[in-house]
Amino acid sequence: MVLERLELAGYQVAGASTRAGALALLAAERFDLVILDTLMPDALDLAGYQRLAEGSAPVLFLTEPTSLDGLCPWLSLGTADYVLKPLRMPEILARVQVLLHDRGAEPPERTPRHTGLIMGDLVLNDATCQVWRGPRELCLSPTEYRLLRCLLLHPGQVLSKEQISRNVWGEDGARADNTIESLISRLRRKVDREAPPLIHTRKGFGYWLGPGEGVGSQ
Structure with a gap:
């Protein structure tokens, strides 16, 4: 998820999803920044952190509050930071x-409205958490935003309510069918209010996003 959002x-x-993979990447390529999840499978031990701290790239740790004490020696060097x-x-x-x-690297060139997930005149910008349909900025709740993002990540694919x-x-956040139907309806009213519909229903199967005629509605 973090890599995807940074790319957007x-x-x-x-x-890399493992310590071995991370170390292989560091050995093979030069990076301006290393982002490390301290809870990744076979996470780097203290020696691994030392290697990162001595490298040329700054390190951003993604960590739990209980792990901060172990990171303090590297955070104090000024070439590392953390997010809890x-x-x-x-x-x-x-x-x-x-x-x-601080390293002197240039930030990526981007404009607020043209970076992110795009379908036709629908633009979702993860960097600013804003959404446009043509010239109209949509006022979405966080839940509506996550739903639209989910649909944009699977264009043309019918997604079940599950x-x-x-x-x-999330995995532990199951919701009743009527809750999802209500959320879809609210999002549809905002996204498709003044333009050809993009959010469609495949009755008995789920919902999909894309140009074309909808198959039923809820």
């Missing part, structure tokens, strides 16, 4: 910009 914000990224979980993407983006600025619930509220 205009950064070039590469990722639960993660908030605006905070991560802000810390990334500060670390890159899939939508999992993407919007």
Whole structure:
């Protein structure tokens, strides 16, 4: 999720899900910044942190409050920073910009309305959490924003209510069918209010996003 959001914000990224993969990337390529989740599988031990701290790239740790004491020696060097979980993407983006600025790296060139997820005249910008349909900026709640983002990530794909619930509220956030139907209706009124419909219903299966005629509605 973090890598995806950084890429949408205009950064070039590469990722690894294990310690071995991270160390292989560091050995093979030069990076302006390293972002490390301290709870990743087979996470780096203290020796691994030392190697990162001695490298040329600053480090941003994504960590739990209980892990801060172990990171203090590296944070005090001035070439590292941290973001506490639960993660908030605006905070991560802000810390990334500060670390890159201190290093002298140029931020990615982007304009507020043309970076992110796009379908026709519908634009979702993860860097600013804003959405436009043509010239009209949409006022979405956080839940509506997450739903629209989920649909934009799967264009033309019918998503079941179970899939939508999992993407919007998380693995442990199951919602009743009528809750999802109500959320879809609210989002549809905002997105499709003054333009050809993009949010469609496949009755008995779920919902999909894309140009074309809808199949039923709720």
